[in-house]
Amino acid sequence: MTELTLVQAVNRALRHALQNDPNVILLGEDIGVNGGVFRATEGLQKDFGAERVIDTPLSETGIVGAAIGMALYGLRPIPEIQFQDFIFPAFDQIVSELAKFRYRSGGQYPCPLVLRAPYGGGIKGGLYHSQSNEAYFAHTPGLKVVIPSSPADAKGLLLSSIADEDPVLFFEPKRIYRSVTGEVPDGDHRVPLGTAATVREGTDVSVFCYGAMVPLCTAAAERLANDGTSVEVVDLRTLVPLDEPALLASVEKTGRAVIVHEAPRFCGYGAELAAILAEKALYSLQAPVCRVTGYDTPFPYALENLYLPGVERIAEAIRSTARAG
Amino acid sequence: MPGLVLADRAPAETTSAPIPEPAPAELVRAYRTMVFARAMDERCLTLQRQGRIGFYVPLQGQEAAQVGSASALRPEDWIFPAYRELAVALVRGIPIQLLIDQFFGSGGDELKGRQMPNHYGYRRFNFVTASSPVGTQISQAVGTALAARYRREPILTIAYFGDGTTSSNDFHAGLNLAGVFQTPTIFFCQNNQWAISLPRERQTHSTTLAVKAEAYGLPGVVVDGTDFRAVYAAVAAARQRALGGGGPTLIEAQVYRLGPHSTSDDPKRYRTDEELNAWKARDPLARFKLELMDAKLLNEDQDHALWEAARQEIARAVAQTEATPPVPPLSFFDDVYAVVPPALQEERRSLEQLLAAGTVRP
Structure with missing residues (x-):
């Protein structure tokens, strides 16, 4: 075990993969000599060489297209998109190509790669360094979508993603890259994809969240515990495939659900969770499902604290959901 | 043709060793493949009109460019096709039955009926499954070349695309990456003069498409795509250079799409009979046939036999597909x-x- 920040845990996972699998190649903008703008790849080019940690031209579609070509050939490329906000030039490669290669070839061409991208607000990044775009990709069959919230999960989920036979979009909550530290197992630590984690047990209300919202939801739960409300916090960890049994089991226990994400509400990932609860857990529910999300506006620079769900807003939603019905 | 600039058959600046002329038997085999592609094209257009297949993308007019380029490759080279590369697939040795099965989306289709006709690919033939978005295969071909080089496997990757694709994101991204990393890649553009209804002149203000290579620091070659030998020589030279560490090449094969963009298209809406007839006079099949007859490698009887054999083999494959249970x-x-x-x-x-x-x- 080693005490690490989340971004250090990402770095350790990449280092472990480079050491143990010669098929692993990293490519992206500023990831080599510079070690990445968030230092996620610090030291890796120095230790593994410029042929395995490749500084690319500024071209997201080129980065992802080239990574697909590598994966088709049998490598395990790990492309980095510097900010998730800049993923859209590569949208065609991700949605039309990466997600569909296995399918469209009748299974002849698997395309296993892990696309890493830091996402989310709370760092004064404004419109184009703050977005939380997971829903576009969760909507696309053929992709897996993973979002860690702790250093140990960051390493364990990343190593599982690299070993996975399907393409994985691995979105890292940059807001808590350094603010969260934790014990991380050394060596080949794996957290299986498709398993949620109950980070706090409770009996009155279930809160479903992921990424940078997890510590905020936990803080809100602690605050409400003082008022006598027992809140269960479930970190989904993998958006696709979703751990649906964990979602349903928690609501069957508490009868109340609050869904928290920082992306806009309309057609956000929480809408899918709410729909699943309506279809499969309606008779367990004692209160309307409540969503706490970013607002349906572009991401505002100066007023991001109002835009983003915070402990107060989350706690208030849990409180009213606990009282409802 | 107005605006047609033809390079020499073997561009001297891209050739480090002389490219040998294909042997007579290879020329006859190439012609046979061109005949086969044309016969298959004609049959598939009919099948589509009869409602037996849902859609078809014809290649007529581009046979010499496709057979010439693919004949200069080795089986281990990876081909990234667009959706019009039937003759490339035939050169690669992909069985007719597989292709017909794919066009029908029948139970024999190895792609399991997932894709429209013409969007096929077969891993064991190093012929990557095509998609409809144009240009995406270009940066993928560069990535595969990087992967092969990383594994010290001396193969070439080649991306096929058309004139319209030179306006796409991935044309720029792919050629730029290939230039920076000097990958062993050929970008083979079949400029068939029309991107559905948009003429080449409206696609770009560049004098040629090949000249775009210069901005990426790679050689760009214009070649008469109706001339099998010229295309073969240009691709063989580019392949030799690439595998010798000389980096990628953009080749613009100037051809003409004699048919519609696809069976959903009516070219009479946007181009003239005069233009079509002028290019029909340069039909690559007719041209190659005359060359072979002049060289005493082919006579009318043999030519007739090639067409008959092709039609019969295609008919057999269609019959077998139609007897196959659905997906x-x-x-x-x-x-x-x-x-x-x-x-x-x-x-x-x-x-x-x-x-x-x-x-x-x-």
């Missing part, structure tokens, strides 16, 4: 992921029940 109805849930995830298993079960109850039919 199993629940198979479309497979291959989304390596393992069908629980939520998708649930969707499959629900459709299975609807099928069993007769509520819906395949």
Whole structure:
């Protein structure tokens, strides 16, 4: 075990993969000599060489297209998109190509790669360094979508993603890259994809969240515990495939659900969770499902604290959901 | 033709060793493949009009460019086609039966009926499965070349695309990456003068498409795409240079799409008979036939026999496909992921029940 920040845990996972699998190649903008703008790849080019940690031209579609070509050939490329906000030039490669290669070839061409991208607000990044775009990709069959919230999960989920036979979009909550530290197992630590984690047990209300919202939801739960409300916090960890049994089991226990994400509400990932609860857990529910999300506006620079769900807003939603019905 | 600039058959600046002329037997084999492609094209257009296949993308006019380029490759080279590369597939040795099965989306289709006709690919032939978005295969071909170089495997990758694709994101991204990393890649542009209804002159203000290579620091070559020998020489030279560490090449093969963009298109809406007839006079098949006859490598009887053999083989393949059971109805849930995830298993079960109850039919 080693005490690490989340971004250090990402770095350790990449280092472990480079050491143990010669098929692993990293490519992206500023990831080599510079070690990445968030230092996620610090030291890796120095230790593994410029042929395995490749500084690319500024071209997201080129980065992802080239990574697909590598994966088709049998490598395990790990492309980095510097900010998730800049993923859209590569949208065609991700949605039309990466997600569909296995399918469209009748299974002849698997395309296993892990696309890493830091996402989310709370760092004064404004419109184009703050977005939380997971829903576009969760909507696309053929992709897996993973979002860690702790250093140990960051390493364990990343190593599982690299070993996975399907393409994985691995979105890292940059807001808590350094603010969260934790014990991380050394060596080949794996957290299986498709398993949620109950980070706090409770009996009155279930809160479903992921990424940078997890510590905020936990803080809100602690605050409400003082008022006598027992809140269960479930970190989904993998958006696709979703751990649906964990979602349903928690609501069957508490009868109340609050869904928290920082992306806009309309057609956000929480809408899918709410729909699943309506279809499969309606008779367990004692209160309307409540969503706490970013607002349906572009991401505002100066007023991001109002835009983003915070402990107060989350706690208030849990409180009213606990009282409802 | 107005604006047609033809390079020498073997561009001297890209050739480090002389490219040998194909042997007479290779020339005859290439002609046979061109005949086969044309015969298959004609048959498939009819099949589409008869409603037996849903769609078709013809290649007529581009046979010499395709057979010439593919003949200069080795089987281990990876081909990234667009959706018009039938003659490339034939040179690569992909069996007719597989292609016809794909056009019909029948139970014999190795792609399991997932894609429209012409969007095929077969891993064992190093012929990557095509998609409809244009240009995406270009940066992928560069990535595969990087991967092969990383593994010290001396192969070439070649991306096929048309004149319209030179305006796409991935044309720029791919050529730029290839230039920076000096990958062993050929970018083979079949400039067939029309991107559906948009003429070449409206696609770009560049004098040629090949000249775009200069900005990426790679050689750009214009070649008469109706001339088998010229195309073969240009691709063989570019391949030799690439595998010698000389980096990528953009080749613009100037051809003409004699037919429609696809069976959903009517070219009479946007181009003239005069233009079409001028290019028909340069039909690559007719040209190659005359060359072979002049060289005493072919006579009319032999030519007739080639066409007959092709038509019969195609007819046999069509008959076999039509006798094949359809794609199993629940198979479309497979291959989304390596393992069908629980939520998708649930969707499959629900459709299975609807099928069993007769509520819906395949």
